[in-house]
Amino acid sequence: MKKVAFIFPGQGSQEVGMGEAFFEQSKDVQSQFLKADELLGVPLTEYMFEGPVETLTKTENAQPALLLTSASIAGILKENGIQPNMVAGHSLGEYSALVAANAISMEEALQLVQTRGRLMEEAVPTGQGSMAAVLGLEAETIEGVTSEIRDQGEIVEVANYNCPGQIVISGTKAGVDKACEQLKERGAKRALPLNVSGPFHSRLMKPASEKFQQTLGQAAIHDADVPVYANVTAQPIKEENKIYELLIQQLYSPVRFEETLRNMMEEDLDAIVEVGNGKVLSGLVRKVNRRMKTFAIQDPESLQSFIEWYKED
Structure with a gap:
């Protein structure tokens, strides 16, 4: 069995049309997307498929849109018998990683990141x-x-x-x-x-983190099934109390992504797989170690290509 890490993109990777090909091909994905619209009280699927880009890029829309796409693809991989040995995400992507590790449900995570996005937008007046x-x-x-x-x-x-x-x-x-x-x-x-839209991962996000703590405290967080490399420490964690504590700190702390990748690469991986829209993170992997095998799964073709490689003897 091949040993793989899944990594999940953060804000900035959103674009109009994201997730649409999976939606058209999978009844499960359709159901998840429509449920997300209902849960969040906004036509998120419409923003994702039709835009306008300004609406999709708003933090409180971009964050759930990216999570929904990533978590849906991770779900398809799971249906194909492919589970990661470890996971990580870039900023917002850490929530997708936690969904993939069964530490948070997709429904719970969507609501958390919608609130997180809104609080981040509100923390500092526009332009400051x-x-x-x-x-x-x-x-x-x-x-x-x-x-x-x-x-x-x-x-x-x-x-x-x-x-x-x-x-x-x-x-x-x-x-x-x-x-x-x-x-x-x-x-x-x-x-x-x-x-x-704001000075993310700086001390100016502390007011947002204090408000977010109340929301996160009501969420059902569980121990993760596989190690989740935390942004704040670049170290693997599985315990629910540690996950909670580091998600609060994550809003105003630097994302230690290079260190995370280096630590993961020490685990003798066969590949690092970017799961979600875009190819930004797989580009970072190659900058850290160009010999590391990478995949970026963002459409049915790239999904199929990865599944074929994974199942080769």
């Missing part, structure tokens, strides 16, 4: 927070610059350690702008503002 991707600089240099700017009274810090040479910063607009200028002076190839 920002994020930027910094390319071609060491983490230590970026951490040093952001620390200096915090000493000057602005908020900016590392939000995502994605892969070698790609780190995302987050904070106030003024703090991020100042950091981008200084990081270019220190040798960054590029410092690109991201099209996001």
